[in-house]
Amino acid sequence: MSSDSTTTDDGDPLEPGDDDNSPVGDGNTTPADNDDSRVTFEDGRYVYCVVSLGDDDDASFSTTGIDDEPVSLVRLENASIAAVVHPCEELYDSADLAEVKRWLVRHQTVIDRAADAFGTPLPFQFDTIIRGDDDTVRGWLREERDRLESTLADLRGHWEYRIDVIEREPPDEKTLLEGDDELKSLRDRIETASEGEAFLLRKQVDQRVKTLRQHRRENVTNRLQTQLEDCTREQRRLERRTSVDLGGEFDRSDAGERLCRLTVMAREADEEAIGSVLDEIAAEPGFEVRFTGPWPPYSFAPTFGDDQRDANR
Structure with missing residues (x-):
C-alpha cells in the first residue's frame, strides 16, 4: 500500500490535519461572527515554520503565502536556522468558511514548499503570529535557538x-x-x-x-x-x-x-x-x-x- 496525499483542484495539498486530528491547526480557531472582529496590530510576522539552512550561507526562499502575501526567510545571524514568514497586520479570522479553508490550504502549501527546499521543517499551527518586525523574529529565534536547533536535528529526515x-x-x-x-x-x-x-x-x-x-x-x-x-x-x-x-x-x-x-x-x-x-x-x-x-x-x-x-x- 502506498500513501496518498489529498489535493485541491489546483493541485495544492489539502494539508494535514486531522484529521481528524489535524496537525496544522490547534482546533481552537473558529470563524469570527463578522469581519469587524478581526484583531489588528501595527506590525507582525505570520510564522509558517522554522527550517535548518545547513551550511548554505546564501540560502533564500520566496513563494506566495496566505492572501498572496510575499513569503521570505528571516535568518538568525551566525546560525543555520530561519523562520519562514510573511508580514501581517491582523489575525486570520473570518465568518467565511471557504475563506478559512483557503487560508489553511495555503498555510500547508508554503510549509510543503519549504520542506522541498530545506528538508524536514518544524511546522507551526495556523495563525501563529509574532507581533513585531523581522528583528523581533530574530530575537525570538535567538532566545529559542538551542531548542529550535535541537528539535530540527531530532526531526531531520522524518515525516x-x-x-x-x-x-x-x-x-x-x-x-x-x-x-x-x-x-x-x-x-x-x-x-x-x-x-x-x-x-x-x-x-x-x-x-x-x-x-x-x-x-x-x-x-x-x-x-x-x-x-x-x-x-x-x-x-x-x-x-x-x-x-x-x-x-x-x-x-x-x-x-x-x-x-x-x-x-x-x-x-x-x-x-x-x-x-x-x-x-x-x-x-x-x-x-x-x-x-x-x-x-x-x-x-x-x-x-x-x-x-x-x-x-x-
Whole structure:
C-alpha cells in the first residue's frame, strides 16, 4: 500500500490535519461572527515554520503565502536556522468558511514548499503570529535557538503519516460460528430448548456475537500497532479532529466504524514497510485502510513561543 496525499483542484495539498486530528491547526480557531472582529496590530510576522539552512550561507526562499502575501526567510545571524514568514497586520479570522479553508490550504502549501527546499521543517499551527518586525523574529529565534536547533536535528529526515482503519462490514454470525465453540454450543442448545429458554439463549448468542466482533477489532488494532513498531520511530493515537485535514479524512457519513486513527513518524525510506503492514490489515474481509503522507511532522512538533503567539481570537 502506498500513501496518498489529498489535493485541491489546483493541485495544492489539502494539508494535514486531522484529521481528524489535524496537525496544522490547534482546533481552537473558529470563524469570527463578522469581519469587524478581526484583531489588528501595527506590525507582525505570520510564522509558517522554522527550517535548518545547513551550511548554505546564501540560502533564500520566496513563494506566495496566505492572501498572496510575499513569503521570505528571516535568518538568525551566525546560525543555520530561519523562520519562514510573511508580514501581517491582523489575525486570520473570518465568518467565511471557504475563506478559512483557503487560508489553511495555503498555510500547508508554503510549509510543503519549504520542506522541498530545506528538508524536514518544524511546522507551526495556523495563525501563529509574532507581533513585531523581522528583528523581533530574530530575537525570538535567538532566545529559542538551542531548542529550535535541537528539535530540527531530532526531526531531520522524518515525516508524519496518517493511518485510518475502518470496519466497513463486521463478520456475520455464520462466519463467527466457524471459529467459536461457545457460539456453536449456544446455537445447538437453542434447537432443543423450550420457548422461554430459547429466548434467553438467543440473547446470549447476540451478546457472544458482539463480544467476538469487539475482540476482532481489538486484535486488529493491537496487531497493527505492534507491527508498526518495527518500521516507525513513534506512533500516537488521534482522538480528535484538528482544524486542517492531512488527507484521507474519514467521512462520518460513510458506512462503517473507525477502529483506530494513528499518526506515525518515520523515515520516507520506511514508507514501503509501513504499507506492507497495512496491506495485511486491508486484506482481511470487511476492513478498509487509509494511508496518507508524507507530511511535515505536525503531531510530533513541540509547542514554541506561546507567549509570542497572539491567541486573542
